[in-house]
Amino acid sequence: MHILILGGGGFLGKRLAKELLENEVFTSSEPIDITLVDIGFPPDMLQDARLECIQADLSDEAAMKDILQRPPEVIFHLAAIVSGEAEKNLDLGMKINFHASLQLLELCRKLAIHPRIVFASSCAVFGGDVSKVITDETGPKPRSSYGTQKAMVELLMNDYSRRGIVDARSLRLPTIAVRPGKPNAATSSFISSIIREPLHGKKASYPVPVETAFWIQSPKRIMQNFIHAANLDAALLGADRVINLPGLTVTVKEMIDMLAQITSSEVTKLISYEPDAFLQSIVLTWPAHFTTKRATTLGFVSDASVKEIIQAYIEEEGITYI
Amino acid sequence: MHILILGGGGFLGKRLAKELLENEVFTSSEPIDITLVDIGFPPDMLQDARLECIQADLSDEAAMKDILQRPPEVIFHLAAIVSGEAEKNLDLGMKINFHASLQLLELCRKLAIHPRIVFASSCAVFGGDVSKVITDETGPKPRSSYGTQKAMVELLMNDYSRRGIVDARSLRLPTIAVRPGKPNAATSSFISSIIREPLHGKKASYPVPVETAFWIQSPKRIMQNFIHAANLDAALLGADRVINLPGLTVTVKEMIDMLAQITSSEVTKLISYEPDAFLQSIVLTWPAHFTTKRATTLGFVSDASVKEIIQAYIEEEGITYI
Ligand SMILES: NC(=O)c1ccc[n+]([C@@H]2O[C@H](COP(=O)([O-])OP(=O)(O)OC[C@H]3O[C@@H](n4cnc5c(N)ncnc54)[C@H](O)[C@@H]3O)[C@@H](O)[C@H]2O)c1
Ligand SMILES: NC(=O)c1ccc[n+]([C@@H]2O[C@H](COP(=O)([O-])OP(=O)(O)OC[C@H]3O[C@@H](n4cnc5c(N)ncnc54)[C@H](O)[C@@H]3O)[C@@H](O)[C@H]2O)c1
Numbered sequence: 001m002h003i004l005i006l007g008g009g010g011f012l013g014k015r016l017a018k019e020l021l022e023n024e025v026f027t028s029s030e031p032i033d034i035t036l037v038d039i040g041f042p043p044d045m046l047q048d049a050r051l052e053c054i055q056a057d058l059s060d061e062a063a064m065k066d067i068l069q070r071p072p073e074v075i076f077h078l079a080a081i082v083s084g085e086a087e088k089n090l091d092l093g094m095k096i097n098f099h100a101s102l103q104l105l106e107l108c109r110k111l112a113i114h115p116r117i118v119f120a121s122s123c124a125v126f127g128g129d130v131s132k133v134i135t136d137e138t139g140p141k142p143r144s145s146y147g148t149q150k151a152m153v154e155l156l157m158n159d160y161s162r163r164g165i166v167d168a169r170s171l172r173l174p175t176i177a178v179r180p181g182k183p184n185a186a187t188s189s190f191i192s193s194i195i196r197e198p199l200h201g202k203k204a205s206y207p208v209p210v211e212t213a214f215w216i217q218s219p220k221r222i223m224q225n226f227i228h229a230a231n232l233d234a235a236l237l238g239a240d241r242v243i244n245l246p247g248l249t250v251t252v253k254e255m256i257d258m259l260a261q262i263t264s265s266e267v268t269k270l271i272s273y274e275p276d277a278f279l280q281s282i283v284l285t286w287p288a289h290f291t292t293k294r295a296t297t298l299g300f301v302s303d304a305s306v307k308e309i310i311q312a313y314i315e316e317e318g319i320t321y322i
Numbered sequence: 323m324h325i326l327i328l329g330g331g332g333f334l335g336k337r338l339a340k341e342l343l344e345n346e347v348f349t350s351s352e353p354i355d356i357t358l359v360d361i362g363f364p365p366d367m368l369q370d371a372r373l374e375c376i377q378a379d380l381s382d383e384a385a386m387k388d389i390l391q392r393p394p395e396v397i398f399h400l401a402a403i404v405s406g407e408a409e410k411n412l413d414l415g416m417k418i419n420f421h422a423s424l425q426l427l428e429l430c431r432k433l434a435i436h437p438r439i440v441f442a443s444s445c446a447v448f449g450g451d452v453s454k455v456i457t458d459e460t461g462p463k464p465r466s467s468y469g470t471q472k473a474m475v476e477l478l479m480n481d482y483s484r485r486g487i488v489d490a491r492s493l494r495l496p497t498i499a500v501r502p503g504k505p506n507a508a509t510s511s512f513i514s515s516i517i518r519e520p521l522h523g524k525k526a527s528y529p530v531p532v533e534t535a536f537w538i539q540s541p542k543r544i545m546q547n548f549i550h551a552a553n554l555d556a557a558l559l560g561a562d563r564v565i566n567l568p569g570l571t572v573t574v575k576e577m578i579d580m581l582a583q584i585t586s587s588e589v590t591k592l593i594s595y596e597p598d599a600f601l602q603s604i605v606l607t608w609p610a611h612f613t614t615k616r617a618t619t620l621g622f623v624s625d626a627s628v629k630e631i632i633q634a635y636i637e638e639e640g641i642t643y644i
Binding site: 090127138139141142143145148151155158159240 | 450459
């Protein structure tokens with residue numbers, strides 16, 4: 001079973017490859033082999049005989065055509081220009097997040113097989129009145145170019161699935177926390193930073209009022225949901241391939257309070273409020289209240305509590321704190 | 323005041339030009355002049371000193387750049403590959419309905435002014451469970467490539483408006499009835515045919531069960547709504563530039579019964595049921611029940627009754643029947 005992970009050098013892509021190799025979690029009983037595609041790979045990429053890393057640009061048609069010569073049964077499409085960058089550079093966001101995704105679908109159209117695609121969309125397709133509860137029927141109203149591009153690709157994924165060209169599943173990911181590593185250009189980066197940085201003895205700040213609520217999910221649950229999506233029977237999905245993943249609603253204050261409770265107020269002293277107009281203009285349009293009946297019925301999972309999320313991060317990273 | 327009508331040789335474009343020239347209906351007191359762009363114009367195009375017809379393809383970048391040299395204050399973007407054709411030819415639909423629309427926005431990005439755009443979207447962005455009532459919050463779930471392409475352009479229109487590149491208003495048009503002239507490649511074509519053809523002594527058929535309901539609007543109201551959209555203050559619209567127009571819910575049976583009542587059962591004898599699997603696969607996914615609170619609050623109008631719609635058509639066309 002041949003699996004392709006686009007954006008496989010990124011945070012979620014790397015972790016997904018590791019998970020798949022460790023657990024061989026596919027309903028198909030065939031042995032798996034994985035091809036990761038990314039413009040660059042971190043030096044600590046995992047090594048495995050079943051794993052191949054190809055440095056290529058998703059927008060490079062010839063390179064992608066070449067990669068698809070050996071047609072994958074499953075494609076995880078995680079390559080993206082993140083929200084902050086896509087907002088600052090409309091051309092780049094459109095090129096990678098939109099056009100390269102369309103090109104991928106067009107290349108699949110020429111294949112003899114019709115690969116299953118798990119597309120990493122985002123709850124950033126929603127925007128506007130954040131007090132409203134988002135349901136499975138609510139229309140995307142993005143307030144960022146990133147969200148716009150993700151919403152357009154979801155529409156394409158549905159239409160190309162309807163036409164039998166691919167068999168797609170677009171997952172609208174909640175904000176992921178706690179993301180290990182360094183802060184990045186995602187406008188949601190601080191949501192992880194306020195937990196991660198103080199645990200490493202570093203300062204962190206949040207740019208929005210402390211009462212602001214977010215819709216989050218841990219990397220561990222995201223992995224389970226990616227794999228569940230890839231294994232799901234198309235008949236259960238029907239015509240609509242877009243799924244709002246079940247997250248957890250939590251405020252900045254609740255995260256900080258929980259961190260203090262698990263560690264100490266010495267740790268959370270490192271966190272401060274630093275308002276940022278650019279970040280607020282995007283982040284404050286993200287709704288944090290959802291009912292995700294469809295996802296739950298389909299068997300997608302969520303975290304039990306913020307406590308569990310923070311403790312899992314501490315454990316995974318092997319952090320010891322005073 | 324310079325007005326551009328893309329798809330100006332089409333049914334709605336031609337009628338809009340006539341309406342604008344006759345009534346000078348803009349809030350701006352400047353005299354108007356209109357440029358129509360289309361790949362072709364009918365021989366009976368109206369002649370007027372204030373009107374210019376340019377034969378050009380919307381997807382021709384050089385031609386469009388040239389046309390935008392004299393920047394328009396208002397663009398009515400009505401050029402499209404209709405639903406039936408876009409379903410049969412994915413490439414052509416994507417090229418004209420999607421890529422050419424994106425290119426238009428990109429060309430506007432290079433202009434010094436930020437034109438108002440009235441984009442003719444469609445209620446065909448909705449699909450699925452047709453028993454549900456569509457509200458202003460309901461997400462598009464197109465079941466056709468045409469609907470998919472329209473929904474993607476709506477997203478672009480919103481994002482490019484948010485960025486201040488254009489000042490767009492995307493109107494989701496109900497099915498238009500009664501459309502004069504000949505049947506066309508729109509999958510909704512029969513909805514007009516069953517009224518129009520018998521009035522001209524010709525046979526007509528409908529491909530769906532007679533109880534099937536539709537969401538319709540007359541050409542006259544569409545004109546009023548196009549012009550209202552172009553005159554609307556951007557501040558009243560806010561971030562969301564997409565509007566579900568207020569139509570009328572009516573079944574095939576109700577249309578035929580009303581035609582018989584206005585004329586005679588001799589006329590409606592010409593109408594028959596001819597099931598068509600292709601048309602059913604698209605048309606039966608269109609919802610017919612809406613609440614359009616936002617549109618009504620914003621001052622958009624609907625028809626009073628099917629009776630009024632049929633009578634207006636008879637009057638406009640100067641039809642006499644036995
Ligand atoms: N992390 C989150 O909170 C979150 C939330 C919602 C959605 N998502 C989506 O999940 C996916 C993965 O996110 P992540 O957190 O791992 O981000 P990431 O930035 O770590 O990974 C994305 C990867 O895509 C690669 N990439 C970018 N442009 C490319 C190109 N032209 N060709 C090939 N590869 C390219 C990057 O190099 C990067 O390694 C993305 O699509 C993202 O939009 C993430
Ligand atoms: N009539 C309806 O029931 C209905 C319903 C919903 C939406 N709409 C939308 O309203 C708009 C106008 O509809 P209409 O009924 O007048 O259709 P129409 O087909 O009569 O007009 C569309 C015009 O666009 C032109 N066109 C097509 N490709 C072009 C290109 N590449 N460059 C330039 N011009 C091109 C066609 O030649 C045609 O004259 C369309 O965008 C349509 O999708 C119509």
